[in-house]
Amino acid sequence: MSGELLSSFGDVLSLTPLALIVLGTVLGIVVGAIPGLNGAMLVALSLPLTFGWPPLNAICFLVGEYVGSISGGLISATLLNIPGSPSNLMTTQDAMPMARSGKAGRALQLGILSSFVGGMVSWLALVTLSPPLAAFALSFGPHEYFALVLVALVLISSLNEGSQCRALLSGALGILAALPGLDPVTAQPRLDFGFQAMLGGFDLLAVLVGVFAVSQLLQDAAPARVFERIAVQSSRLQVGLGEFVRHWVNLLRSAVIGTVIGILPGVGGSVGSIVAYSTARSLSKARAKFGKGSEEGVIASETANNATVGGAIIPMITMGIPGSIIDVILIAALTLHNLRPGPLLFNTNPEIVYGFMSSLLVANLVMLAVMLVSIRWLARLMEVPKAYLVPALLVCCVVGTYAVNNRLFDVWVMFAFGLVGLLFKGLRFPLGPFVIGFILAPIAEFNLRAALIAEEGRWASFLERPISLVFVAVAALVLAAPLLRHLGAIRKGSAI
């Protein structure tokens, strides 16, 4: 493995891939720093551009955007009290109070250094855990794959903020959106409602651009609140290395939490940052300072959200199950290049697998350098007038979606799913389960039907195989958890 990893560093550090990592990371930071724009939107919007590139170049560019966007959100979280992306939500709790008390530069630098540490720890996990996990996943049959998809959908539904029922509905609707077209087993048309263009189903890219980019841009058109804005006075380094290293326990703990949560299918940076922040607060000696400008709070949140990036790539490249929403788009990128993420990728295209690993490390280094050097200028990005940016990005959505298949039907699909995304946001239905349902539906359907045909329709066969049984049990436990908590509360109430 080490030989392949080293050789992939050689590939990634050649001129074009390296330039694409730098460009992707800078773009990601810029988009992350502009409130209202986010990484998923940027990565979805960039997919059509990468269509004709060599796969490694596309990966370098998209991974750079992923890392940059997660890190860039720190800037608006600190200076505007608006999380640039959901994963920066907890950063606002302490970074903004620090900024208000004249420590904006220090809060930003702590966040940047913590993001880097989080990224590096999760990179180590990616490099060490992926090969054995992929070898383990090779033993999966249809039963195990279907049960795994079930776990992924149930986990993302239960760990989402808000109603579990809405999240499950969102996932079910995502699966439904993937069904129109020719049946993958019998090639019979279904749910096409007589439209010839529907026989090919909804194009993956059109759906992703619609759900992530168009819906977000339409939402950004709503009148915005006016926020307090704090300027960065100096970009001089205000955090000493020794002083930073003193936080090593918090750094390591938050990085491990972020990585583990990243590995859970479909659960991204926001949950990682919330859990790490809560843990840091409950274990801190200066608990009362949390929410009022605690450095520990900034470190925990920013370390964990960047650590989810490497963690989330692990299930994606080893099993083809997205670890976060942006990983759904990375799977789409691989699919566009005729590559299928999963355990076989290690044998068929090791350069892609190790390309992910090495580009993640390089993107983290680039992020650290770019953000530390240009923090004062990056802070000015928040002044970009969205009245002119939003229409320009919508035109890119239309042209980019058309460019992939040269079909205007795909552009209409993109528009329709943009409205669906907007409606989901209005109705408080999370978008994550929808896209994960959409991308996992073909795997789920193929494996469910293969398993049931082989076992003559016996659903009990899912409980007769140990790995499948474990997955089904986890899914059942997670589904039943709210009910168990409710019963526990009732029992406690009656005991009192």
Place this chain on the structure above:
Amino acid sequence: MAEAERRLGRWVDRGVALGLVVLAAVVWNSAAAIPPSFLDTGFGADYLPKLLAVVLVVLALTLLAETRNKDAETRTGTEPSTVLDGGLVARCWAIARRPLALAVLLAAFILAIDLGLLGSYPAAALFLFAAGLLLAGVSRRSLLLSAACSLLVTLAVYLLFTQVFTVLLP
């Protein structure tokens, strides 16, 4: 006012649940119309759509039950009951107005290309100008900026997609 918003939300949820049941019925009927294939195993093209229709109905009923529970909690609570007022609707409209107007502009942009009324680039320039004015408001400054942005962005899209990536737009 917060209670009025919650009540409106619960009525919307009831509408959503009803819509989902209707959708499930449409999916079931459409799946039932698929003829069995010559390799019929009992798990054909109609299997997952039907299964999903059942799941949708179950989840829609759960959503209704959640709404009912919240209603019951409100009735037993101490907060005085409130009626939906015009102010709430006006506030919702104030938030939704511009995104909806932008969506209509975007649809008109795509439709103009689809029907061949305008070429892609003139349509894009017009859309950029109109959307800029919609979002920035009409003033001499926004007129100038919207016009400049529409020209520059259209030129950039032309150079990037048509010249660099050789995509032929309709």
